[in-house]
Amino acid sequence: MTAIDASEVSDQLLRARLTDVLDRLWIWDEQERAHLTAAVEWVAGGAPLYRTQKPDVPSMHLVSYFVVLDESRGELLLVAHRKAGLWLPSGGHVEPMEDPWDTVTRECREELSIEAVPSAVTGAQPFFLTITRTRGHGQHTDVSLWYVLQSSAGAITSFDEGEFEAIKWLSPQQVLAEPADTLDPHMHRFTRKLMSVVACG
Template sequence: MTLYDDAVLTLKEYAGRGEQAELREVYLEHLAAHPDGVYKPCRAGHVTGSALVVDPVRGRVLLTLHKKLGMWLQMGGHCEPGDTTLAGAALREAVEESGIAEGLTLLPGGPVRLDRHPIPAPCNWHLDVQYAALAPAGAVEAISDESLDLRWFPYEEVAAVADTSVVRLLEATRARL
C-alpha cells in the first residue's frame, strides 16, 4: 500500500462529524484530483501529519515554538518519500521535533482532528491530519533545528499561548483519553 492509498483509507475511516466530516470530504476530493497531494511539491496544497505530544499523567502537552511561524504548535510537518502511512509520518515528526526517541506512541483510534490552513505561495493549503502521541513516563525532550523552543504546558495554559487549532486538538485529545 502506498502513502496515497493509506491517506485515502485513513480519511475514509475518520469518524469526524459536522465541520470535521466536511473537511474529510475536502481532503478526499483534493486527493482524488491530485495523486501527488500527499507531498510538498503539490502546489494545490498537500496533506501533512502532526501529533500533539501529551503527558496525561501530569496533565500537560509538549509544544514547539515554530522557527518560521513564531507560534507554539504541536509537532508535525510534511510527508516524506519514505513514509508509508499518515500515522507513521505524524509519529516520525513527533519524534524528530520532540527529541523523545523511545516510547512515544500514538493514541489509538486514528486521527484526532483535521485542520486545513492556508500557507504562503507557491502552495495554497496544508491539509493537516492531526494525531495525539502519548509521552512515556520520564520522557525527556530535546529541541530540534526546526524549533526556537520546546516546552511543556499544563492543559489549562495552552489557550493562552497557542492558536485555536491547537486548543481544539487538545480538547479532542482529552475527550479521547
C-alpha cells in the first residue's frame, strides 16, 4: 500500500468514526438538528475536515470544545479568549487525521495543564454540536463538537495566558445571566441542554 493509499484509508476510517459519533448525539432542539444534518452531509461529502493553514483554510473545519464541570459545586469553566473577544469553553482545532477526543486530551493539557477526564454526566462522547461562522479577521466556519469534562475548581491553577486573558467558574444560572453577545453564540443553548440532563439525572 502506498503512502497515498494509506492516507485515504485513514481518512475514510476517521470519517466513519466521526459519522458514528454524530449518529450518537442526543439532539436538544431544532437548531442542533439542522446543524447535525449539515455536519453529516459535510463529512459524507468528502470535503476537507481539518484546518491546514491558519486561520481559514479550508473555510470550514472541525473543532473540539470542552466545558469543564466541577460536579460538586455545579459550576462551569469559561475562558476569556483573546482573539475571539468572548467568554468561551476551552478547545481547539482538530489536527489532520486526529480523532476529536484526542484533540480534547491534547488541548486540555496545553491550555489548562490538566488531564481530560470525561464527566459522569456525558462520558467521552460529545454532548453538543454547533456550526458557527467566526467573526473578525480570517472568518471561517467551525464545526464544533462540545465535550463535558470533570475537574474540581481547585485543580486548575494555571492556564494558557497567550490564548486567554482570564478564566472564571460560573453556575449554569450565572452563565444564562451573562449577556449573550459576550459568550460563544451557542453557550446559552448548551447550558440549558446540560441543565436538563443534570436535572433528569
